[in-house]
Amino acid sequence: MPGNDRFSSREFHPGVRRMCPSAPLTALKAPPMMSHVPELPEVETIRRGLERHLPGRRIRRAEVRAPQLVARPDWESFVIELAGRTFRTPRRVGKTLILDLDSGTLLVHLGMTGQLLFQDPAQALPGSSVGGGRDPHAHILLHHTDGTCLCYRDIRKFGKWRLYANHEAPTCPELSCLGPDPLTPDFVLEGFASALRRTTRHIKAVLLDQSVVAGLGNIYVDETLHRCGLRPTRRANKLSAREVRGLFEGIPGVLKEALERRGTTFSDYRDAEGNSGQNGPALRVYGRHGQPCPGCGQELRRTTVAGRTSSWCAKCQK
Numbered sequence: 284m285p286g287n288d289r290f291s292s293r294e295f296h297p298g299v300r301r302m303c304p305s306a307p308l309t310a311l312k313a314p315p316m317m318s319h320v321p322e323l324p325e326v327e328t329i330r331r332g333l334e335r336h337l338p339g340r341r342i343r344r345a346e347v348r349a350p351q352l353v354a355r356p357d358w359e360s361f362v363i364e365l366a367g368r369t370f371r372t373p374r375r376v377g378k379t380l381i382l383d384l385d386s387g388t389l390l391v392h393l394g395m396t397g398q399l400l401f402q403d404p405a406q407a408l409p410g411s412s413v414g415g416g417r418d419p420h421a422h423i424l425l426h427h428t429d430g431t432c433l434c435y436r437d438i439r440k441f442g443k444w445r446l447y448a449n450h451e452a453p454t455c456p457e458l459s460c461l462g463p464d465p466l467t468p469d470f471v472l473e474g475f476a477s478a479l480r481r482t483t484r485h486i487k488a489v490l491l492d493q494s495v496v497a498g499l500g501n502i503y504v505d506e507t508l509h510r511c512g513l514r515p516t517r518r519a520n521k522l523s524a525r526e527v528r529g530l531f532e533g534i535p536g537v538l539k540e541a542l543e544r545r546g547t548t549f550s551d552y553r554d555a556e557g558n559s560g561q562n563g564p565a566l567r568v569y570g571r572h573g574q575p576c577p578g579c580g581q582e583l584r585r586t587t588v589a590g591r592t593s594s595w596c597a598k599c600q601k
């Protein structure tokens with residue numbers, strides 16, 4: 284039965300051990316400051332994994348152990364409405380996962396530490412739990428008719444789930460406020476240049492603004508600005524046409540490379556099959572302040588821009 288946090292954490296699940304292959308202890312012990320919000324490459328990697336498993340699977344029962352994660356509708360209605368629904372091919376815009384159903388559309392935002400894991404008892408390691416078990420961080424579970432499960436884990440519980448009717452989803456606030464996704468043809472130079480011309484904000488703040496470009500966060504903004512040779516504090520409307528074009532091309536370039544390495548894992552991010560991303564060692568500046576710049580060897584600086592810690596090179600970035 285679905286229930287609140289306190290009740291569910293005390294539920295007894297006979298025959299289910301706590302250890303789960305998708306929940307290594309390192310993830311549970313990582314300090315909060317090492318968490319970072321999954322950005323476009325991480326969310327797209329998860330989507331691709333779900334695409335292999337979800338389409339055609341039917342939800343037998345939805346289980347909500349942390350009701351505050353369900354933003355729409357109320358969690359009881361969420362549970363009732365999801366029963367019997369069948370998944371179609373999952374989509375994504377920016378950092379938002381769109382899980383289409385035969386009736387209804389689920390929007391999932393992973394927050395800081397959300398993990399969306401597909402669990403199959405036929406593939407599980409001995410002693411591992413499928414369907415949440417007593418995992419204290421498994422908060423939403425979609426149990427399928429064939430025994431598999433979509434398990435949502437979230438240590439810090441900043442994620443959000445929303446269920447819309449199919450016709451409501453395209454115009455819902457969470458999607459309609461998003462700018463173009465830089466890996467789609469919606470991302471065009473003219474629109475991007477126009478958005479930059481209209482604001483005097485720091486370029487870092489503009490790139491973090493999801494209504495300008497959807498999908499970038501602190502990691503890939505720092506990486507893109509270094510690649511493009513731009514200081515994070517440059518005023519957006521002061522960039523030359525050449526610099527704007529460089530950014531326009533650099534953003535998808537950085538994202539695609541990270542996607543090829545299945546995203547960046549610091550502590551919590553896992554793909555739909557529980558694997559870490561491999562992009563961490565390829566990061567050139569993010570989190571590397573105090574270390575030599577890979578471009579020139581000068582020590583990378585750290586400053587706060589747009590309220591976010593930023594790593595950059597004073598020599599390579601003008």
Ligand SMILES: [Zn+2]
Binds near residue numbers: 581
């Ligand atoms: Zn440098």
